[in-house]
Amino acid sequence: MPLTPERLQDAYRQMLIIRKFEETIRSLYQQGKIRGSFHPCVGQEATAVGGCWALRKDDYLTCTYRGHGQAIAKGLNLQAAMAEMLGKETGCSKGKGGSMHFTDPSVGLLGANAIVAGGVPHAAGAALASQLQKKDNVAIAYFGEGAVNQGVFLESLNLAVIWKLPLILVCENNLYSEMSPSHETTSVVETYKRAAGFGFEAMQVDGNDIEAVYNAVEQAAARARAGGGPTYIEAMTYRLWGHMMGDPEIYRTKEEVAKAKENEPIVRCGKRLIELGCTDADLSRLDGEAEAIIAAALQFAESSSAPQPADAFTDVFI
Amino acid sequence: MSNITYAQALNEALREEMKVDSRVFLMGEDIGHHGGIFRVTKDLIDEFGADRVRDTPISESSFVGVGIGAAMVGLRPVVELLFMDFALVAADQIVNQAAKLRYMSGGTVSIPMVVRAQQGGGRGNGAQHSQSFETWLAQIPGLIIVAPSTPADAKGLLKSSIRAGNPVIFIEHKLLYNIKGDVPEGDYSIPIGKAEIKRDGRDITIVSYSRTLLFALEAAKTLAQKGIEAEVIDLRTIEPLDMNTILESVKGTGRLLVVHEAHSNCGLGAEIIARVYEQAPDTLIMPPRRLGAKHVPIPVAESLEDAVLPQPADIVNAVEAMF
Ligand SMILES: Cc1ncc(C[n+]2csc(CCOP(=O)(O)OP(=O)(O)O)c2C)c(N)n1
Ligand SMILES: [Mg+2]
Numbered sequence: 008m009p010l011t012p013e014r015l016q017d018a019y020r021q022m023l024i025i026r027k028f029e030e031t032i033r034s035l036y037q038q039g040k041i042r043g044s045f046h047p048c049v050g051q052e053a054t055a056v057g058g059c060w061a062l063r064k065d066d067y068l069t070c071t072y073r074g075h076g077q078a079i080a081k082g083l084n085l086q087a088a089m090a091e092m093l094g095k096e097t098g099c100s101k102g103k104g105g106s107m108h109f110t111d112p113s114v115g116l117l118g119a120n121a122i123v124a125g126g127v128p129h130a131a132g133a134a135l136a137s138q139l140q141k142k143d144n145v146a147i148a149y150f151g152e153g154a155v156n157q158g159v160f161l162e163s164l165n166l167a168v169i170w171k172l173p174l175i176l177v178c179e180n181n182l183y184s185e186m187s188p189s190h191e192t193t194s195v196v197e198t199y200k201r202a203a204g205f206g207f208e209a210m211q212v213d214g215n216d217i218e219a220v221y222n223a224v225e226q227a228a229a230r231a232r233a234g235g236g237p238t239y240i241e242a243m244t245y246r247l248w249g250h251m252m253g254d255p256e257i258y259r260t261k262e263e264v265a266k267a268k269e270n271e272p273i274v275r276c277g278k279r280l281i282e283l284g285c286t287d288a289d290l291s292r293l294d295g296e297a298e299a300i301i302a303a304a305l306q307f308a309e310s311s312s313a314p315q316p317a318d319a320f321t322d323v324f325i
Numbered sequence: 326m327s328n329i330t331y332a333q334a335l336n337e338a339l340r341e342e343m344k345v346d347s348r349v350f351l352m353g354e355d356i357g358h359h360g361g362i363f364r365v366t367k368d369l370i371d372e373f374g375a376d377r378v379r380d381t382p383i384s385e386s387s388f389v390g391v392g393i394g395a396a397m398v399g400l401r402p403v404v405e406l407l408f409m410d411f412a413l414v415a416a417d418q419i420v421n422q423a424a425k426l427r428y429m430s431g432g433t434v435s436i437p438m439v440v441r442a443q444q445g446g447g448r449g450n451g452a453q454h455s456q457s458f459e460t461w462l463a464q465i466p467g468l469i470i471v472a473p474s475t476p477a478d479a480k481g482l483l484k485s486s487i488r489a490g491n492p493v494i495f496i497e498h499k500l501l502y503n504i505k506g507d508v509p510e511g512d513y514s515i516p517i518g519k520a521e522i523k524r525d526g527r528d529i530t531i532v533s534y535s536r537t538l539l540f541a542l543e544a545a546k547t548l549a550q551k552g553i554e555a556e557v558i559d560l561r562t563i564e565p566l567d568m569n570t571i572l573e574s575v576k577g578t579g580r581l582l583v584v585h586e587a588h589s590n591c592g593l594g595a596e597i598i599a600r601v602y603e604q605a606p607d608t609l610i611m612p613p614r615r616l617g618a619k620h621v622p623i624p625v626a627e628s629l630e631d632a633v634l635p636q637p638a639d640i641v642n643a644v645e646a647m648f
Binding site (some may be wrong): 040041043044094095098102103104105106107108120121122123124125152154156157158159184185186189191192195257258308313314315317318319320323 | 355358359362365368375380381382383384386387410411414449450451453454619620622623624625626627628629630631632633
């Protein structure tokens with residue numbers, strides 16, 4: 008299904024929902040209502056929505072601690088996501104998993120992962136299952152460019168190619184791994200070239216252009232469904248906020264961030280919609296809709312109860 | 326004496342050892358200009374340069390292994406794992422390699438390497454960022470395991486660990502870094518394998534270490550108000566275990582509680598209790614007890630995490646049940 012102008016409006020609203028979700032969490036965090044770590048995906052909404060919207064609900068997804076956007080774009084219930092952030096019993100993981108472990112298999116979300124590259128082989132495994140069962144669903148794994156130096160990542164690249172798995176790997180290259188510029192830690196910093204070396208169909212796309220991401224993933228999915236094997240998409244993007252709350256961001260300049268803001272995906276998608284005939288009023292209507300959806304999710308989460316201590320001891324085994 | 330944080334004490338130990346021993350160098354993620362997520366390596370790059378304060382890719386298995394290789398040929402690497410949980414990514418290098426190479430070579434090579442990592446919960450960091458691994462590392466012959474609870478011990482033990490000449494797993498706790506304490510000026514070290522009595526008492530021996538040691542001291546205060554005087558032993562080193570200090574204390578008190586944040590199941594509590602029964606079968610006048618994390622992964626929500634990890638009140642309750 009192509010990303011028609013009508014659907015692009017919905018996708019724009021979806022990106023706004025994700026942005027506002029993260030903004031809300033930041034404010035909750037600042038009020039001391041959220042424990043643990045929070046790794047915002049602000050600036051990376053196009054990779055999430057472009058990629059996940061090019062797939063079906065029964066396709067599989069694994070992502071990372073920075074994966075709120077992908078989880079939501081794949082269909083994770085927003086109220087359950089917000090409640091999870093607040094550690095409530097109505098959260099998608101009943102308060103057990105938190106920010107870094109959003110999971111909902113009913114929408115194909117096999118889990119966000121807090122171990123760098125930890126989820127990549129899981130997506131490969133889901134792809135293998137689909138292949139073994141002669142189904143046509145595919146698996147997509149999102150990860151940052153820092154993951155490409157992990158052993159399990161490189162081992163999985165090889166497996167995916169020799170087994171011709173229906174797998175799509177999306178590297179969100181936001182130039183930094185925590186506080187390190189990735190060119191200082193990575194031998195071939197254009198990571199898609201590594202994947203090509205392993206035999207992947209591999210490409211680099213503008214990760215802040217939602218249509219470019221969508222088209223790349225849609226083609227990769229079609230290829231994978233037809234038995235054509237795995238694809239590697241390196242989506243160039245930028246993390247507009249720090250690695251996590253409290254990051255002093257000494258590793259980059261304010262000018263660099265300001266410049267990146269001009270190229271950020273929501274602004275760009277808005278411009279594109281105007282080109283396609285939308286009005287400013289249309290855009291603010293979409294913004295208002297997103298706002299209301301987030302407000303409802305927050306209301307739901309805040310009025311939910313904390314889990315009972317005894318709930319800590321359930322869910323270990325089936 | 327200077328009053329500094331646990332993180333600053335570690336920083337001093339690294340700085341002082343790097344100054345006097347050019348073989349000492351550091352590796353880890355974001356330890357250079359950033360100074361480490363928990364600031365333990367703060368400013369060291371300015372003094373010692375990027376060669377000796379070396380940022381690594383996110384490749385734990387490789388950089389721990391590189392540490393082993395450098396150690397085998399005479400350097401003294403101190404390798405930082407950002408979270409102890411990531412030790413599992415490097416588990417082969419730690420368990421199959423570092424712990425055994427000296428033995429398998431008939432003593433012809435040695436691995437003077439320290440692997441530092443912070444561990445533990447209490448901050449809602451979730452099941453993959455809150456674990457405590459000392460128990461199963463202690464199961465591996467060939468590893469020394471250290472887990473200080475105070476800034477002074479942290480500094481003195483890190484120095485001893487760097488000088489030890491053997492592989493040392495140096496365990497820090499994420500919620501200890503900002504705790505302040507008095508640290509002696511100048512060069513001093515705390516011996517590996519030596520526990521310390523952090524509070525004298527005649528009624529019960531509480532053995533602990535790392536963050537739960539502070540909980541034990543807190544509980545001891547509450548217990549004192551109720552007329553129970555607890556002796557609190559800080560193990561400081563997990564492997565080798567200082568059984569003498571424990572046995573001496575238990576001989577006086579006749580009661581024993583072991584407290585740790587690591588899971589209770591098959592844990593250090595069981596080990597210590599077994600050794601006390603083996604080595605001094607008649608000293609205990611009450612069945613001993615142990616307290617550790619309950620047998621589930623560490624959850625995020627506060628109500629859940631508090632139910633899983635031992636709390637000061639749990640220590641008080643456990644002790645009272647023994648009287
Ligand atoms: C195995 C492992 N090592 C280290 C970490 C700590 N850590 C969390 S995020 C991160 C940086 C990852 O960078 P990148 O893959 O580029 O993703 P980004 O955070 O930029 O989205 C690191 C080192 C971890 N979670 N897992
Ligand atoms: Mg990155």
